[in-house]
Amino acid sequence: MEKCLAALVMAALATVPAVHAQQVSAPYLYVWAGDGDKQESDFLAVLDVRPGSPTYARVLSTLPVGATGTTPHHTEHQLEIDRVLFANGFGAGRTFRFDLGAPAEPRLLGSFTELGGYSFPHSFVRLANGNLLATFQGRGPGNTPPGGLVELDREGRFIRGTNARAPGFDSTQMRPYSLAVLPAIDRVVSTSTDMTDEFGAHLQIWRLSDLALLSTVELPATTAGDGHAHEGVPNRRNEDHHLFPGEPRTLADGRTVLLATFTCGFYRVTDIDSPTPRVEFLRAFAGMNCAVPILAGSYWIQTVPDEHALLVLDVRESAHPREISRVTFDSTFTPHWMAYDEGGSRLVVNDGRARMFLVAVNQQTGRLAIDSTFRDSGAAVPGVTFDRAGWPHGATGPAVPHGSVFARPERDLLGEAADLYQRYGAALREGRRADIATAYDRAGARIIFNGVPRQASWVELDARYRGPWRPPTQFRWDSLAFQVIGPSHVLVTGGFWWQSAGEADSTRYQYTAVLAASDSTLGITFEQETLWP
Numbered sequence: 001m002e003k004c005l006a007a008l009v010m011a012a013l014a015t016v017p018a019v020h021a022q023q024v025s026a027p028y029l030y031v032w033a034g035d036g037d038k039q040e041s042d043f044l045a046v047l048d049v050r051p052g053s054p055t056y057a058r059v060l061s062t063l064p065v066g067a068t069g070t071t072p073h074h075t076e077h078q079l080e081i082d083r084v085l086f087a088n089g090f091g092a093g094r095t096f097r098f099d100l101g102a103p104a105e106p107r108l109l110g111s112f113t114e115l116g117g118y119s120f121p122h123s124f125v126r127l128a129n130g131n132l133l134a135t136f137q138g139r140g141p142g143n144t145p146p147g148g149l150v151e152l153d154r155e156g157r158f159i160r161g162t163n164a165r166a167p168g169f170d171s172t173q174m175r176p177y178s179l180a181v182l183p184a185i186d187r188v189v190s191t192s193t194d195m196t197d198e199f200g201a202h203l204q205i206w207r208l209s210d211l212a213l214l215s216t217v218e219l220p221a222t223t224a225g226d227g228h229a230h231e232g233v234p235n236r237r238n239e240d241h242h243l244f245p246g247e248p249r250t251l252a253d254g255r256t257v258l259l260a261t262f263t264c265g266f267y268r269v270t271d272i273d274s275p276t277p278r279v280e281f282l283r284a285f286a287g288m289n290c291a292v293p294i295l296a297g298s299y300w301i302q303t304v305p306d307e308h309a310l311l312v313l314d315v316r317e318s319a320h321p322r323e324i325s326r327v328t329f330d331s332t333f334t335p336h337w338m339a340y341d342e343g344g345s346r347l348v349v350n351d352g353r354a355r356m357f358l359v360a361v362n363q364q365t366g367r368l369a370i371d372s373t374f375r376d377s378g379a380a381v382p383g384v385t386f387d388r389a390g391w392p393h394g395a396t397g398p399a400v401p402h403g404s405v406f407a408r409p410e411r412d413l414l415g416e417a418a419d420l421y422q423r424y425g426a427a428l429r430e431g432r433r434a435d436i437a438t439a440y441d442r443a444g445a446r447i448i449f450n451g452v453p454r455q456a457s458w459v460e461l462d463a464r465y466r467g468p469w470r471p472p473t474q475f476r477w478d479s480l481a482f483q484v485i486g487p488s489h490v491l492v493t494g495g496f497w498w499q500s501a502g503e504a505d506s507t508r509y510q511y512t513a514v515l516a517a518s519d520s521t522l523g524i525t526f527e528q529e530t531l532w533p
Contacts, residue, residue, distance in 0.1 A: 025344030075403030241265025441523030
């Protein structure tokens with residue numbers, strides 16, 4: 001980026017007061033549920049999770065999808081900024097799309113099955129371009145292996161896809177289960193576990209830019225003498241911790257992936273952008289069926305159903321995770337699914353059978369605490385159950401909850417924009433090169449300097465700030481202004497004065513930028529800098 005961009009942002013700091021985006025709890029919780037006896041429609045439920053609300057923990061509304069026995073399974077793990085939720089009924093190979101723009105009044109937008117010949121979608125991750133990248137377990141109506149990765153738009157339309165077939169490996173075992181996207185190194189890591197049979201022990205590495213399959217790696221098998229603690233009663237399956245890899249998560253460095261297996265192994269994946277990715281076994285959790293984790297900052301929160309518990313690991317030293325906290329439920333509850341409400345510092349956990357809890361997360365210490373106020377009306381113990389006779393849509397009896405996700409709170413985009421410029425400016429002024437590119441959108445930015453345009457990836461921007469960039473000696477901001485121009489964009493306008501080392505005078509520039517909101521962040525996606533006429 002040209003020197004004037006640095007001047008702009010540093011100058012902005014001079015006149016923009018410190019405004020910090022307030023973290024706000026999500027007001028609602030959406031739960032994707034199946035009718036218990038599969039005689040009535042599956043549905044999406046809306047629960048009130050506003051602390052202090054008179055209807056806290058109550059089911060406010062439900063939306064039947066007009067289909068029975070779909071086996072509601074995964075939703076997206078967080079609600080995206082367009083407030084459209086993808087939820088799969090895996091048993092039917094059908095994914096439903098919900099409009100949650102009116103948070104308490106969901107609306108069904110439609111559904112899809114096969115896309116581009118791929119079938120039985122499982123997990124979805126949002127890409128920087130707004131599309132989704134999804135794992136599909138198979139092909140055709142018979143769910144024939146191998147499956148693949150599919151990019152689709154937010155309307156559920158096929159964009160492109162790649163087969164998971166890997167030379168030298170049994171294609172019947174290539175059943176893409178879940179995935180982690182690493183845009184900073186142009187990679188995707190997917191796990192392979194068969195939803196309908198006991199197959200699965202592989203990771204696959206793909207190039208994000210063209211979805212080319214680059215490598216397939218079998219997780220290293222484990223034994224009782226491998227130097228790591230093996231919890232639980234010893235048996236063959238307890239030692240086979242490499243089987244059935246589940247949910248991968250990308251660490252803050254953008255280059256390292258951690259994952260747990262359903263046989264309760266915990267693994268680290270590194271060198272992902274090299275010809276020989278490295279997979280290391282770190283430790284084992286107790287028992288079996290360790291399922292959906294949460295990565296909250298530097299804390300890995302893991303479901304351990306055989307211990308009726310959630311464990312918290314400090315993964316700042318990812319090669320040496322350290323348990324720092326755990327919370328234990330009653331002996332009838334086996335945690336399975338979780339989703340995180342960052343603004344409320346809490347997570348939802350359900351057992352995929354009937355019950356769910358809210359659990360507070362201390363973001364400083366990693367300690368967990370069950371929310372004792374989240375309970376059914378008149379109940380003696382915490383928790384909400386879906387084992388009930390009636391719902392807002394009728395007396396259809398018990399339901400089975402699975403994918404659950406928090407609503408998005410309303411965002412203060414103006415405050416976030418001012419906060420972004422303050423943080424960015426401080427990093428520039430203090431020469432913290434590794435922090436500067438964090439002001440940009442991870443998809444990169446379009447930059448126009450004195451009429452000359454160029455497109456820069458986030459990696460290129462980061463490399464420039466870490467390399468040849470030099471800070472100014474003088475700057476002065478001239479009337480920086482922020483304006484929200486849509487549900488996810490902020491316009492920044494103004495001018496600035498810049499003086500480089502060795503220059504006698506400052507130079508004045510005009511400046512325009514567009515910031516794009518993505519998940520819980522805001523980043524620069526367009527900048528135009530021009531000498532003042």
